[in-house]
Amino acid sequence: MKDMNELVEMFRERGYRITPQRQCVFKLLQGNTSHPSAESIYREARKEMSSLSLQTVYRTLAELVSLGELIPVDLGTGTVRFDPSVEVPHHHLVCRSCGKVSDLFADLRPPDMPEGYAQDFEVSSTEIVFRGICKACMTDGEDLGEREHRFSSK
Amino acid sequence: MKDMNELVEMFRERGYRITPQRQCVFKLLQGNTSHPSAESIYREARKEMSSLSLQTVYRTLAELVSLGELIPVDLGTGTVRFDPSVEVPHHHLVCRSCGKVSDLFADLRPPDMPEGYAQDFEVSSTEIVFRGICKACMTDGEDLGEREHRFSSK
DNA sequence: TATCACTTGAGAGTGACTATCATTAAGGAT
DNA sequence: ATCCTTAATGATAGTCACTCTCAAGTGATA
CATH class of the missing domain: 3.30.1490.190 (Ferric-uptake regulator, C-terminal dimerisarion domain)
Known part of the structure; x- marks a missing residue:
């Protein structure tokens, strides 16, 4: 997964807006090797931004997946997990x-x-x-x- | 997966009762290579036994899994599928x-x-x-x- | 700083199970 | 063959992990 600045750049290029919500999710994924679920990203993110909705977390993760910056892994554990080690x-x-x-x-x-x-x-x-x-x-x-x-x- | 008679025998040995519902599910799994989901077993089974409940299908599949006669495969397709090729x-x-x-x-x-x-x-x-x-x-x-x-x- | 399309959050909805429980029925005892 | 006990079933409601819809909010360009 690209670093913060590159992600911001990438989003801007595509006409996506840079919102605090997106940046918050980006930050939690940087170098994250724990294979977090949407729910666990949500829990962490709420500590910094209590107004954030789970829906927005799902949306942001889906965007990163469609840009190839995140790999969804569904290994039968009950939730999809996300892996930023795409390289x-x-x-x-x-x-x-x-x-x-x-x-x-x-x-x-x-x-x-x-x-x-x-x-x-x-x-x-x-x-x-x-x-x-x-x-x-x-x-x-x-x-x-x-x-x-x-x-x-x- | 064992054949019909062996399954019946195996269930009896453990004190499980042989019900028409269980036999119906057993039959649909014999030689089945389609990796059916609980739902698709249910759909087929209802053609012969319209009173059967989905709940009973789930229960019977879980029993077969715990006896090692069926392997649950969850490959991220949205449903658990069942594979009778355990041998x-x-x-x-x-x-x-x-x-x-x-x-x-x-x-x-x-x-x-x-x-x-x-x-x-x-x-x-x-x-x-x-x-x-x-x-x-x-x-x-x-x-x-x-x-x-x-x-x-x- | 006004505008406007993109974003967001709230709330409802869906699909795949899972739990609970009153009713039904295997299957051994009589 | 009928009774009895207890396992099994079906109905109903509940949970969890998303997904949809839409009114209200807000980046970014003009």
């Missing part, structure tokens, strides 16, 4: 217990699709998802974070 | 346009986690997800099926 390709670790998503920066070259399938499906991206238990949940038997919901397989 | 490990193709999920049966050995990460995360499964456009959506520009929702990355 470096990477993969994700998902904790089955608390739902936390972590990055795995490594050049795990994903396998190519076998020939037989390639004719019927045009691949645009390949993701490798590691599911398991994170360190925090291994040590505490107790879960603290947001949990994985519904039909989680374990 | 053969495989991966999934997800169409960004219509949301359809297809199986890819191939021994794509997923890469191991790099050493550095392995201490902080205990991996229980690794999935490879190929996202792109399915044949049907390539030919018709028009989409017919259920679409991918919300913050789909494209």
Whole structure:
């Protein structure tokens, strides 16, 4: 994700207005590696700008996604999370217990699709998802974070 | 997923009762490779048993999941889908346009986690997800099926 | 500093589950 | 075959994560 000034510039170029709400959301995403959900960005943002609406957070995130500055990741944890690391390709670790998503920066070259399938499906991206238990949940038997919901397989 | 008789046997062993509703859901899942959602199982089941409730479908699916006879797959298409192919490990193709999920049966050995990460995360499964456009959506520009929702990355 | 289209926030709406509970019905006992 | 117990079901309401609509507010250009 671009830095603050570049984002502002980018928005201006497209005729989008620079509002305090947008800047507030931009700021919270800069260098954020926690894979926040819209809701968690909202909670943080309200500490500085109590009038901000959740709706505006969703809208701003969607704008950044459509500009390619944010990647939405939906890994079955119940909410879409947002990843500002768009520059470096990477993969994700998902904790089955608390739902936390972590990055795995490594050049795990994903396998190519076998020939037989390639004719019927045009691949645009390949993701490798590691599911398991994170360190925090291994040590505490107790879960603290947001949990994985519904039909989680374990 | 086990066959009809084995499922009935398995349920009886655990003291679960064999109801027409459960049998109806079992039958619709046998050999089903369409990765149905609870809703689509419900729609099919109602054709034979119009009194069946959606609630019972969800319950029966959850039972099968907890017995390991069904794998819930949540690939960000807006609904959890269910995969009765629990015996053969495989991966999934997800169409960004219509949301359809297809199986890819191939021994794509997923890469191991790099050493550095392995201490902080205990991996229980690794999935490879190929996202792109399915044949049907390539030919018709028009989409017919259920679409991918919300913050789909494209 | 006036204008106006873009933004915002409030409130209602939607879809996919999930909880609660009175009624119904498996299936072993009689 | 009928009774009885208790699990299972269906109806209804509730929750959560978004999504829509629209009147009111406000950047940015003139």
